[in-house]
Amino acid sequence: MQYTNENYFIYDDVERVDLPKVKELLSISYWASERTIDVIEKSVENSECFSLYDDEIQIGFARVVSDFSTFGYIADVIVDPDYRGQGLGKWLVETVVNDPRWKGKFLMLATDDAHGLYQKHGFKQSPKFMGFY
Structure with missing residues (x-):
């Protein structure tokens, strides 16, 4: 699927993911700056990806990991x-x-x-969330 907003496009086609550009974007993040291109490639292969483009240049990325039945985990929004x-x-x-x-x-x-961005879309903070790093 392709979504259009003036000169910008979002593609949900994994073939449109520019791995080197995603690596570049994630390298400036606080959560994924150390990820290797191999790890990023594997995460892309196992996710539903959304690539934001300005014409032919990828300028953003997000992905969803899901069981397609009950839940989805949104990751790497940048x-x-x-x-x-x-x-x-x-x-x-x-x-x-x-x-x-x-x-x-x-x-x-x-x-x-x-947090404000996500709250506008109905997300709420939860004391139930636990993580293991």
Whole structure:
């Protein structure tokens, strides 16, 4: 599927994932800066991916890990710093959470920032979440 917003596009086709660009984007994140290209490639292969493009240049990324029955975990939501502040991250998250594959399923994510962005889409903080690192 392709989504359009003026000169920007979101593709949910794994073939549109530019692995070197995703590696570059994730290298500036606090959560995935040390991931190797091999780890990123494997995560892409095992996820439903959403690639944000400005014409032919990938400028953002998000993915969902799901059992396609009950839940989906949203991960690696990122937009190139040069494109932030234009509502593209909001559009990317909106596109991900409104994808028909997740209708009626429990969606979750973990983040240290951007709580306001996710709360606008119905996400709530939960004291039940536990993590193991």
